[in-house]
Each structure stands twice: as C-alpha cells, then as structure tokens.
Amino acid sequence: MSDGDESMSLDQVHIVDDDSDEDDFEPSFIIGQLTIEQAFNDRLLQECFRRAIDDSENESECWRSDNKNRTMIQLVNRRWSLVTKSMCKHLALSRHNMNRYVNLFPTVFNEVTTLEVVSTGDTSLSSSNDIATTVATMLRALTKQTSLSCLDLSMNELSFDNVDTIMGAIKDNNIVLSKKLTKLNLQSNPLGNDGISALCSIFRAPYTSCITELNLQSCDAVDGLELIGEIISKCPTLTTLDWSYNRSDYTSMMALSNGLRATNNIRTLYLKGCDVEGWGALSIGDTLKLNQSLTHIDLSDNFFGDRGINNISTPLVENHSLTHLDVSGNSISVDGFNSIFKSLELNPPLRYLDLSRNSIDSLNLNNLTEAFSKNTTLETLVMSECGLQNHHLDLISMGLKKSRSLTHLDISKNHISIVHPVLAILTSNRSLLHLNLSRCHFDYNSVYIMLHFLCRVPFQLLDQAQGQVTHQVNNVVHGLKYVNLTSRSSYSSANYTNLNRIIKQSQSPMLRVKL
Template sequence: MDTEMYIEKDIYVECLNDIGMLEIENDEFFMSPYIRGQRVIHKVLPMHIMQTIFYYTLTLGEFNCNEESVLKTWDSRNEDRFSLEMVCKRWCSIIKASCRSLVLSLNNLEANTFRITHFTYLKKLEIINNVNNDSDYSDYDTSDDEDTKDYSNNDLYYDYFDQRKNITYRRRKRVPNKNSDKLARCLSTTIQLSLPNLSTLNLSMSNLKERHIETIKSALASNKNIKKINLDGCPIGDQGVVFLSEILESNNTIRQLDLQSCGSINGLEYLGRAISNNNTLEKLIWSYNQSNYTSVICLSNGLRNNHSQIKSLILRACDIEGWGALSLSDTLAINKSLRELDLGSNQLGDAGAIALASKINSHPSLSILDLSSNLISTEGIDKILLSIQSNKTLTNLNLSRNQLDLSIPLENLTSSLELNKNLISLNLSECDLQNFHFKQISIALQSNKKLKKLNLSKNNFTIIEPFITIIQSNKNLKSIYISKHKFKSNELFILLNHIFKLNDSIKLDNGEVVNIDIPSIVHQLEYIDLSQSHDPLTKNIILLLREFRKVNNITKIKI
C-alpha cells in the first residue's frame, strides 16, 4: 500500500478525527496536535511496522540495499528531521540508532553535547563552526554614521588620535571572539563521553586554533576509540602541532592525522619526535605547510625508528628541496613500512629525484609514488624509470608536470615499461614528450601486461601511428588520456575507426580511401580522453561518434 503522510497542525488532527481514530480526553485539550498524533500512531502501528517504514525511508525505497548505501547522515540542516521528530519520538530514536555519520554546527553541538550518546552506532562526527566573524578578535567599529554609535560605555570604546587630521576619534575595542572557545569546550566534553563506535573526528570546518587544541588535548590523549582526526585548514600553527605531538606520544589509538594547511612552519620537527615514540600512526597528511630542511631531518629520524608504522606520507607543496629528498631517500633505505609517498609540487630537482631513485629499486613495500611538478628534467626522470625496472612493489607512479630537456635522450622509457611487472598507473602528462617518445611507449606496451592507466595528456604528439600500435597489440590497458592533442582531422577520423572497430575501409574528407585491419584490433579500452582537439570536428567524425554510441556499451570516449 502506497501511503503519503502530510504533517500540518490542524489538518492532520482533522484527518484522524474523520476516520474515527482520535479520542481526546478533557485533560488533554491543550495538548499539542503533534503529541496527540504521536499517541494515536503508537496505538495503531506496532513498533516493528514503524521500524520497517522508517528503514524504508532511510534506504530511499530499497528494502534489500547494501547497508553502506543507507542514508545515515543526521544533518542538522535536514528539513525533514524536524518533521520526523514532531511526528513520533520513537521514530526519531530509530533514526538515531541507525545513524553512522553526524554533522553538527556550533549551536547544535552546544545543545546536544550530552544527547549525542543517543546515537549508539555513530562512527563519524563532523563539527562546523558556522558563526560569522569567527576571527580571534571582533572588528573595529568603523561606521561613518556617528549618530548610530553609543560611546557611553568606556569598556567598549577607546580614544584614537589621528595625527594627519589632528582629530581624536572614539573606536571600538577589539575583544576576544569566544565562539570557537565555546566550541572547543563542548567538543572536549563530547570526546570524553561514552561513544564506543566513534572512530572519525572531522574538524576541518571548525576553524580551531592553537588554544582550542590545548583545550581538547587531554580528552584526545585519553580517548581510546578515535582513529582518524581531520584538522585540514585549521590555523593551529606550530604550538597547536606541539599539543598534537604530545597527544601522539601518549595515545596509541590514532591511525590517521590530517594537518594540511594548518599554518605551521616547524611542525614536522615536533611530529618527527612524536612519531619516534608512537607505534600506531599510519597516515600523516602535511601538505601545504612550509617545512625547512631541519624539520624534514627530524621527520626522517622519526620514520627510521623501528616502532614507526607510517604507511602513507603526504607532503605536497611543503617547499622540500633536494637536500630534504636526500634525507627522505636515506629513510627509505631503513623504513620498510611506507607504502605511499606523495612529494608533489615541491622543489626536488634532478638531485632529489636521483637520490630517491637509488632507494626505490629495492624498497619492499612502496606502491604509490608522486613526484609531480618537482623541477625534474630528463636526467632525474630517466633515473626514476631505471629504478622501476627492478622494483617489485610500485603500482602507481606520477611524474607529471616535469619538463624534459630534449637535448638529452630518455634512455630508459621503453625498457622500464617492458621489464616492470607491477606498474598499474603511469602519469607522464605535461612533460614535453615528443612523437619519438610516443613511439617508444607504444613499442614497450606491446609486451607490457600490467599497465591499466596511462596519462599522456598535454604533450606534443601530432601522429596517430603509436596510438594505433597500442590498440593493435595491448589488451590490458583500460584508460588512456591524450587530451590537448594536435592530431589532424583526417588522422583523428582514422584513429576513431580503429578504436571503434566499425569499418574495414573508410573514406576521408579529401576522397582518399583507407583500409583498416579490423581483426588486428585487440584493445579492451574502457575510457579514452581525446578532448580539445586542435581542429574542429568534421561531419564524418560527428556521424561516426553517433554510430559508435548505438553499438558500443563498453568504451567511453571524451572528444
């Protein structure tokens, strides 16, 4: 039975009266219509039916859906939430018991600090500081309308003498903004409550500062359930990192710590010391924070400790230079737990790349390496490619946005892809690759059986023959990106016919007939990016794309 329920104050009660289900006693005359409606629903519907109805609502109409796809976010901004609470408190309790992810604003956190324990299976808590003007201090009163100001309270205003105008003004004092202080106190209390399933704490939108980290420090240090803490974008500075380092030294539960863009300069120095005494932290995100050579040395020393369990280290845009890379490479020779190393958007140069390459070839666990945008030229890239020939663990390698020196040959490009047996994803976009590099790659892919994703976008390719060689000989590649190409329209038309396997002969715009050997096309590509071609699409290409869409459900192409 399909049922729609509209909740309105008097209409709802009148509907129940019409069907003879509402009995109002004299002592309940002034009771809210919502409460009276709740009582009637409790009498009419058994508890198990109410649970079924609301489970159906939460799963968006799918009774047999996977539990992970259930809508379990009890967002404070959810308009339906308030209606549901008013209809039936028991239904509200069912939703709370099913909730896994909770988002609270400052005001809601303050009001529900102790009620949060009703969310029995809560796993993720996110706090949003949505109060305007949440800086450390309130602004000066700079209004030009003197009639609207009240100068009677000397505690709020002070005298300011403008020497240029030789005039004395009264200005509003800057007073501490206590919104974030209130949030930190409520958060500290919440962390100390009994929430056995709470494992993720997202504070990236809370705008917490160093003094707030000090407020919640003792609560976090003693908590035994929270495994992931996200402070992305919170301006906690060096002192805030000091407090977090003290937490890591005493807490053996935290597995992931996100501190990117936290306004720290020497934070790695403190974190390195904490990591040397911590045996549980597995992922550290430190991107977009300045890190001098001394800080990188301290981090490296911490990673060399036998107790270190760091598996993922994200250090994007941290101003790390060649000497820092040298220190990290020495660490790779000792640390055997690291699986992901992201050094993108730094300043490693060829010296740093060569230092890392010398340790990559024998590292027993490293599987993801990002060296994109690092001022690496041909010499450094060639050494990295040489190192992966013997590496047995690396699956994802990103060398994009590093410009080759075309006066020096890239000797190991072909052999690295032919000999490597584990690489799944390779990114060489924006590296100033030329047509002869494209031919080298196509030759290597004839024997490569592992690579599934290849990004060659924004290079200088003008010929299609290497691409045709790839699709004729390689059936393992699933995605290839060659956007911003410089193929001519006729060549692109020929390439598309090879990709689509639609015709054995085609007629070009100039009247030339080209034969295509369809049986030799073995590719199993699922996605091809040929977007932003140099020439506008011709009528032949547009018609071909339309025909392709009708018969092909596997390969997706962007053009």
C-alpha cells in the same frame, strides 16, 4: 486507536510492538507514513519535519490539540526523529547548533562514528573558543559505549589555545578515547608549532592513543614536523599522516626520517607542497632503504628538481613496500626522468607512478622504451603535461609492445599529434585498460582513424594513387575499456556526428570513449 476516539493525548498513544499476530498487524509507523504521503500537502509535511527535528511541544496551528490526525502525525514524526538520531553515523554540527546537541551527544547520538564541526565562515576568536569548549565538553562526556571513532575539526580557525583545550579533554577521558578515536582531522587550522606541541601531548606517557589517521594539512607549523617525527615512533597505531602545505626544511625532514626509520607502522605519507628540496629528498631516499612499511608517498609540488628525484629513484630498488609514488610538479627535466626510468627497469614494487606537470626538455629519454618493456610491476603511469613530443610517443609505443603489466596510461596535455604510434599500441598491446590522450594535438583525421581502430570498425580512406582504399582492423588486439580523446579545440557539428557514428558501430562492447 479507533475512529470514534477523537480526544487523546500524545502520552496515551503507543507504538505496538506485539508480534503475536503479524499477518493482521500493520505497524503504526507504516500507517502514519502512508497517511502523511497520501493525505497531506507539502506545507504540512515541512511543518511536521520541522517539529520532529525541533522536538517542539507547541501545539499545531493546523488542528486542535485533541485531533486524532494531528496526534498520529506528531507521534510518527517523533518516532522518526528518535530513529534518525539513534541510527545517525555521521553528525555534522556548526557553532550555532552545537550547544543544543551537546547534552544529547553521548546518549541519543550513541551510534555516531564521525563528529564533524562545520565552519560557518565566522573567524572570530569567540567562535573558535566556543567550538573548542563545546567539543571538549562532548568528549569528556563520552562513555565506553560510544561509537565515535573520527573527529573532524578542519577549517575552524582553531588556534593553539583551542587545540590545547580539546587535547586536554582527550587526556581527561583517555580511558575511553585511547581505545575509540582512530581518525583526527585538524586540517587548515592555524595551529602553529605550539598547537602541534599540544597535539603531541596525547601520544606521550602516561597517555596512549589508537589514532591511525592524522590530518595536519595547512596548519602553519614551520618546525612542527620535528615533533611529529618524535611521536611516530611512540604511536604504533598511526598509519596515515598528512603534512601537506606546511613548510619543512632539511632539519624537519631529518626528524621525520628518524621517526620513520624507528618504526614500520606508517603506510601512507602526504608531503605535498612542503618546500622539500634536494637534501630533504635525499633524507627520504635514505629512509626508503630502511623503512619497509611505506606504501604511498605523495611528494608533489615540492619543486626539488632532478637532484631530488635522483635521490629518491636510486633507493627504490632496495625498497620492497612502496607501491604508490607521486612526484608531479617538481621541476623534473630529462635527467630526472632517465633516472626514474632506469630504476623502473629493475622492477621495484611500484604499481602507481605520477610524473605529471614536469618538463621533458630534450628528446634524449634514453631509458623510456626499456622501462616500459622490462618493467613487470607498474600498473599506472601518469605523464600529463610533461612536454612529450611525437618522438617520445614512438618510444612509448615500442616499449608497450612488450609491456604486460601497465593497465592505465595518461599522456594527456602533451605536444603529440601523430597517429601511427597509437595504432601500433592498439595492434600490439593487450594489457592497457585506460588510455588518456585528451588535450593533445591530434587533428580530426587522426581521431577519425584512431576511433575506427579502437572500435574495430573497417573504414575507407582516399589514396591519391589507388583511390578509395578499405582498411581492415583485424589485427587490433587491444583490451581498452576507456579512452579519453577530448580535443584541444572544438569539432564542427558534422565531424562530431561522424565520430559518434563510428562509436555507435563499435565492435568493442566494453569500450567507452570520451570525445
């Protein structure tokens, strides 16, 4: 492209791909990019970008159509547009621009692995119907060369009819999608039981599916779990199921349990906020005796109480796969805590246990110390907002003296205020890496002392009998990397300055402290 060649059409300009003279050749893409960055203002850049996205054939208002600079910019932006589309992995569309890209999807966007339909807030029936029809058209057009593996249709007010339309497209193109589509997200759509039934049809013969992750959170399906329990055994690839925030009675839980007992493919199960009661928890507990594939279960916010946790904790000893258990927010009291801690003494494979937002209404945590000292598998324990008191902190401290596995402990937002059990942990436990003590009842003096031990900084305190006494920290052995000491109330400016001064003098270089 010579300087004197002032008149040329876009069709006459080409990107040179000749590699014969690499030392002297600078690609037009780079030349055009540098030209744009160096010579043109923001308004022009915005105009170029808009035209690249729109694929507009309109002439630029800035230059004549035969201007060489205009041609170069248009060429570069066209190439950017094509490269962006061809390399796009995650494509998010709204109802307003879906029709525009429906024909480009299987060809130009051939590298897309995730197709997401973003809600625009339009909850009308016509909007949902448009989305379902367009998605169905796109799915039917996919070929064996497609890279699509994840379809995210969450929060689009899709009804039974809409899901039936989309599932029909998946069945029509089952030859392709049965080997490609691995993740399906229908979260927060009013599918109802009929919508779940339409979904399940893609798992039944003569159709097959390779879906590994299925998100059906908040789908207004009261009895849908009975259908899901059936398909679990018919889809050997399914490893993750999210059924959170769908009411599930004992019959539904039994159907789920029967599916889990018939196969060992499910790894992760979310049943948060499903109104699972004691009998439902019993069904899950019995399943844990037989199923040896589940590694993660989220049963938070079901309020099944001590009876429910007793039905789950006892079978834990017979299970050899479960590593992650969340039973937070279930109205568990001291009896339930003693039950789960008793099971921990026998070393089930649990590595993560969340007991937060339950209420310890008594000082009689008989198994707390033994659970900490005897367990050799648990790595993370969360007991935030459990009503822990100073006596419980003493028990935890005594147990942690012998613990060698626990690395993360969260006892934030509890009624603990004494510092000596914390210091005992810092001078005896080497395994803890993360400690959360935020929003507890420690006063400034307690935090002042804790920081010196955490940071291994010697300090002086006024003793009424001996005057100023220097406290050495040579016996500190902790290996903590993060400690949260956020206070329930604000410190004065002077107090903050003093605490930050201690942190700056820290002799624990790997430690981060949040105040």
